[in-house]
Amino acid sequence: MSAQIIEREGKPEYAVVPYNEYLELLALAEDAQDAADASAAMKELAIGEDETVPGDIAERLITGKEHPVKIWREYRGLTHKASTRRVPVPNQAMSIISSKTDYAADAFSLCVCPCSCAG
CATH class of the missing domain: 1.10.260 (434 Repressor (Amino-terminal Domain))
Structure with a gap:
């Protein structure tokens, strides 16, 4: 990953990445959120806090x-x-x-x- 770090008063403030790398990071973050949501849903089903519907x-x-x-x-x-x-x-x-x-x-x-x- 190639990121340009922009500093403010000597401290990192922003990281600028190429757009295609940003899209890849976004997809990874969405996948991670989907996995977390699925895991939470399965847990709710297992403990009876939710149910499936035909x-x-x-x-x-x-x-x-x-x-x-x-x-x-x-x-x-x-x-x-x-x-x-x-x-x-x-x-x-x-x-x-x-x-x-x-x-x-x-x-x-x-x-x-x-x-x-x-x-």
């Missing part, structure tokens, strides 16, 4: 055609009644919430968080 569930969540509460409830094998035990919402209200498609401002959609619905 592809069909992820696809249903991404398409937005169904309410996330409904998708998570079905994935976890919960009935409407069991869902309302986890969130203080009447069973009838949970049915209405689960059938809605416009849920952007739906505060109850917070209960779809895997952490709060884990069972």
